[in-house]
Amino acid sequence: MRFGIVVFPGSNCDEDAYHAAREVFGQDAEYLWHKDADLKGADVVILPGGFAHGDYLRTGAMARFSPIMNPVRSFAERGGPVLGICNGFQILLESGLLPGAMLRNKGLKYRCEHVHVRVEHTDTPFTSGASAGQVLRIPIGHGEGNYFAPPEVLQKLEANRQVIFRYTDAQGRVDEAANPNGSVNAIAGICSEQRNVVGMMPHPERACETLLGGVDGCAIFDSVLRWVGSPLKV
Amino acid sequence: MIDSQVLERHGLKPDEYDRIVGFMGREPNLTELGIFSVMWSEHCSYKSSRVHLKTLPTDGPQVLQGPGENAGAVDIGDGLAAVFKIESHNHPSFIEPYQGAATGVGGIIRDIFTMGARPIALLNSLRFGSLDAPGTRRLLEGVVAGIAGYGNSIGIPTVGGEIAFEPAYAGNPLVNVFCLGIARASDIVKGVASGVGNAVYYVGAKTGRDGIHGATMASAEFDEKSAEKRPAVQVGDPFMEKLLLEACLEVMRTDALVGIQDMGAAGLTCSTTEMGSRGGAGVEIDVALVPQRETGMTPYEIMLSESQERMLLVAKPGREQEVERIFEKWDLHAVRIGQVTADGMLRVKERGKVVAEIPNRALTDEAPVYRRPMQEAEYLREVREMKGSYPFSDVVPAEKGYDHILLALLASPTIASKRWVYRQYDHMVRTNTINLPGMGAGVVRIKGTDRALAMSVDGNGRYCYLDPYRGAMLAVAEAARNVACSGARPLAATNCLNFGNPERPAIMWQFAKAVEGMGAACRALDVPITGGNVSLYNETDGNAVYPTPTIGVVGLLEHADRVVGRRFQESGDAIILLGEGHGELGGSEYLKVVHDQVRGMPPALDLKAERALQQLLVALAGERLMRSAHDCADGGLAVTLAECCFETVGIGAEVSIGAANVARDARIDGAAALFGESASRVVISVVTADVTRVLEQASAFGVPARLVGQTGGNRLRIAVGGEMAVDIAVTEAERAWSTAIEQYFAKRVA
Numbered sequence: 014m015r016f017g018i019v020v021f022p023g024s025n026c027d028e029d030a031y032h033a034a035r036e037v038f039g040q041d042a043e044y045l046w047h048k049d050a051d052l053k054g055a056d057v058v059i060l061p062g063g064f065a066h067g068d069y070l071r072t073g074a075m076a077r078f079s080p081i082m083n084p085v086r087s088f089a090e091r092g093g094p095v096l097g098i099c100n101g102f103q104i105l106l107e108s109g110l111l112p113g114a115m116l117r118n119k120g121l122k123y124r125c126e127h128v129h130v131r132v133e134h135t136d137t138p139f140t141s142g143a144s145a146g147q148v149l150r151i152p153i154g155h156g157e158g159n160y161f162a163p164p165e166v167l168q169k170l171e172a173n174r175q176v177i178f179r180y181t182d183a184q185g186r187v188d189e190a191a192n193p194n195g196s197v198n199a200i201a202g203i204c205s206e207q208r209n210v211v212g213m214m215p216h217p218e219r220a221c222e223t224l225l226g227g228v229d230g231c232a233i234f235d236s237v238l239r240w241v242g243s244p245l246k247v
Numbered sequence: 248m249i250d251s252q253v254l255e256r257h258g259l260k261p262d263e264y265d266r267i268v269g270f271m272g273r274e275p276n277l278t279e280l281g282i283f284s285v286m287w288s289e290h291c292s293y294k295s296s297r298v299h300l301k302t303l304p305t306d307g308p309q310v311l312q313g314p315g316e317n318a319g320a321v322d323i324g325d326g327l328a329a330v331f332k333i334e335s336h337n338h339p340s341f342i343e344p345y346q347g348a349a350t351g352v353g354g355i356i357r358d359i360f361t362m363g364a365r366p367i368a369l370l371n372s373l374r375f376g377s378l379d380a381p382g383t384r385r386l387l388e389g390v391v392a393g394i395a396g397y398g399n400s401i402g403i404p405t406v407g408g409e410i411a412f413e414p415a416y417a418g419n420p421l422v423n424v425f426c427l428g429i430a431r432a433s434d435i436v437k438g439v440a441s442g443v444g445n446a447v448y449y450v451g452a453k454t455g456r457d458g459i460h461g462a463t464m465a466s467a468e469f470d471e472k473s474a475e476k477r478p479a480v481q482v483g484d485p486f487m488e489k490l491l492l493e494a495c496l497e498v499m500r501t502d503a504l505v506g507i508q509d510m511g512a513a514g515l516t517c518s519t520t521e522m523g524s525r526g527g528a529g530v531e532i533d534v535a536l537v538p539q540r541e542t543g544m545t546p547y548e549i550m551l552s553e554s555q556e557r558m559l560l561v562a563k564p565g566r567e568q569e570v571e572r573i574f575e576k577w578d579l580h581a582v583r584i585g586q587v588t589a590d591g592m593l594r595v596k597e598r599g600k601v602v603a604e605i606p607n608r609a610l611t612d613e614a615p616v617y618r619r620p621m622q623e624a625e626y627l628r629e630v631r632e633m634k635g636s637y638p639f640s641d642v643v644p645a646e647k648g649y650d651h652i653l654l655a656l657l658a659s660p661t662i663a664s665k666r667w668v669y670r671q672y673d674h675m676v677r678t679n680t681i682n683l684p685g686m687g688a689g690v691v692r693i694k695g696t697d698r699a700l701a702m703s704v705d706g707n708g709r710y711c712y713l714d715p716y717r718g719a720m721l722a723v724a725e726a727a728r729n730v731a732c733s734g735a736r737p738l739a740a741t742n743c744l745n746f747g748n749p750e751r752p753a754i755m756w757q758f759a760k761a762v763e764g765m766g767a768a769c770r771a772l773d774v775p776i777t778g779g780n781v782s783l784y785n786e787t788d789g790n791a792v793y794p795t796p797t798i799g800v801v802g803l804l805e806h807a808d809r810v811v812g813r814r815f816q817e818s819g820d821a822i823i824l825l826g827e828g829h830g831e832l833g834g835s836e837y838l839k840v841v842h843d844q845v846r847g848m849p850p851a852l853d854l855k856a857e858r859a860l861q862q863l864l865v866a867l868a869g870e871r872l873m874r875s876a877h878d879c880a881d882g883g884l885a886v887t888l889a890e891c892c893f894e895t896v897g898i899g900a901e902v903s904i905g906a907a908n909v910a911r912d913a914r915i916d917g918a919a920a921l922f923g924e925s926a927s928r929v930v931i932s933v934v935t936a937d938v939t940r941v942l943e944q945a946s947a948f949g950v951p952a953r954l955v956g957q958t959g960g961n962r963l964r965i966a967v968g969g970e971m972a973v974d975i976a977v978t979e980a981e982r983a984w985s986t987a988i989e990q991y992f993a994k995r996v997a
Contacts, residue, residue, distance in 0.1 A: 022486075029678045032694065033678070062676075069486065122670075123673070125669075152675050154675060218678065223808075224681050224692060225681065
């Protein structure tokens, strides 16, 4: 299958997602330049991490206007799997493809470290291969990952089972100390109502090789490979 | 027009002015004077340091590019080169910590990608005053946020570094930033301008009035008026640099360039002069064509601006449009501002009218070189003094037990965990980092190969204050040892020399001795210096920093998956001490923290023994015989053992060592054995079945090695001379170590 990895000016995890898709999972992958008008036949679209357009205004605020977001939106509406990682998640929020907004981390500092997240639901393209309640150890790296949504939106998210990942301790317990950025309801990732668009702050592409200190991020890639129906090339 | 006041404002001495008039055959105009002042500043000309720097070893079969270019380069196999350099941004960081540090990172990154290399790792070496002194936390927070703000945004991981706190840095923090990139060895790009008539392009951010005379500022002492120099600090834009980085690397892949150089210190002046000088050509530009951020800028201001994120490049004839097109893709505009000439002159025009005309040679090769007077510093007699036949026999042994002393050392900010700091740096982006910060050397794998690069920056100002020759040797040895502990073979080094005012003979003496020591160690350990930077005048109101040569060593690991880290891996492993302790407490963290003394001689260093130790470490890692390796540095063996236990899910250790026998008092003997900082020692853990093999290997390499204990339990227990000296729960020790720095910030909020 083919991964389409969007490159905004200022994206900086684009090469990491590309490497994971191609070298770790042996799949086809294409960069999609933000000025492009089509997705080059991608089966799954990744909006990677970084600082699109410098994020000087508000994270993701400029990127939503890039031409590539039009085909991404149509692809999502048709049910195509879209994953926003970190800055990609922020862009999905700004684009209205996912609800809510990001505030600066509690503590007001950028944080880069391994955290634990619990998989809440497995009926999305990116968690279909995981088990509910499974705890994944995946790194984060962000200054604005404090997820916020007004109470009515939050209630709807929970009622619709759209909260896909929650920050927990290693045993899978939600705990204030294990929440690295102050996100409401310890939210680390959510999906769209259609469930095919997923945004997450942790970086699964940073946890796909033993050499990098962990392979828990593979669950995300394995899931979408299974979901799209392409067997892993060996 | 040019009187003594004008000269003083430009940091030029009267005899230097006479020299300028001699070269020009006339009085220079103000623009020309400004150009001379920055090119002849200490920062750009190395006029005080050059005679000493010439003595450093810079050659070796591994060296592809030595000093003189934007960065050094070494061969790392597979047709690849590691391109790296360290640079200081001390003065700007003191005046405006966030922007000073941020632009330091931006500057060193430009130096690396200018060579055609993709930057893949950053390190930094920082010095501040005591953490509880007023102002230090503000500076630390600002500098760390500035490094994070720039590095994280541009997407280059900060994979390691070091920080020390000493009162001597209160008025002059040091911010040294290291960057490493990877290039195809055959594709390294130089900063040359050649080919008469070739187009000279300007690309990147517009030129503003920021940073004018930054290089001159970095060449003078500070006083109470220094805060007024804030306009001389530049403002960084990492997003612009990210675009420049991608666009420049894309242009370089087309082979359409003759040369390229970033505009760092002395901006347009330095880049035009140096590129012309290296290519044996001249460069002619028209400042009216330079993109400007502000209106009404004079040629003087345009030539001296240090606005960030700007590049100067020379295109091959007929390839101009190709170059312009690539920059357009990234929404950048390459503007043709001049051309290469044959006459070896820097010629600056404004709308066609010549406003400055200077021979390149006068600005570069013919810049003044000083052999400044040197004299051994007077303070040395006092601080080195030893009473009786034993060192420190007048030191009153601490009444509290060793557990207590160990806890105090672990909580000393220089030793304590720097997690509060490195957690703010994205250290994993680019998915190459295989030895995370805090684990020893930073190690990044090289994608597409089986290899990895290890890198470490080290320096010890206190040692250099007590003995600059030995201190500088120890810095080289420590950096190379850290690299070897990860399993990598040290290849080459880059240096950043931070000192006070070179016009004072005692400072110049420190400088000369440090360079001498550094050279000796680099030669013995086969790590030639491929480039670096000198930062002088680190003084405020006449108080100089400790002499602080910082060294960055890069090493090659043949198999990335054989990387070794600091932490014990498993209970029941054997603990082996490589090297020998001599109970040296001179200049130690123990003397400073427990006895509030900075004195004695720093530890002795046998370079042959050090080299053997490093070769042994590389061999053991290559055979997968070491499960962990951690060198003995600040705080000595006890601190090293404790750090091996930390962040391991609580693996303790039971260790027995001999007493040091250096004093009449057993308590001093014990402290010397536990906390003495003798060099060339490494604690390794090995599977018990491998102990014999490891000891055999050590003996074959001529390295003293002793089985001193075993991992396991949840306590750190160290017996000295048969008596239990340290017996402490790992969790308790780890809490002291891991929370110490955070607590300084928590206190302030409370």
